[in-house]
Amino acid sequence: MEKIKLFYQPRCPFCKRAFAFIDELIAENPEFAKIEIERIDELEQPAYADQFDYYYVPTFYVGDRKAHEGGIFKDEVRRLLQSVIDGTTYEQPQE
DSSP states (O other): OOOEEEEEOTTOHHHHHHHHHHHHHHHHOGGGGGSOEEEEETTTOHHHHTTSOOSSSSEEEETTEEEEESOOOHHHHHHHHHHHHHTOOOOOOOO
């Protein structure tokens, strides 16, 4: 199972909401707790964050592939986590 890298900023309201969605979804589906999610505060690790191609937070990488960038809804987080469990590719909805 691939791990998730989640880039965020501590004061970002979209990031806080993404964290809340993750916590809710793990409570609803304990299988999601098996997924390793590395939370990377880009303000504390700017040199590391600069190695990745994104502009907005939160940004989710599954393995080495950017899966989602920017604000995210609970159903999108659910699909992203389920794709990791299933070993499938999550595609960010187009606006």
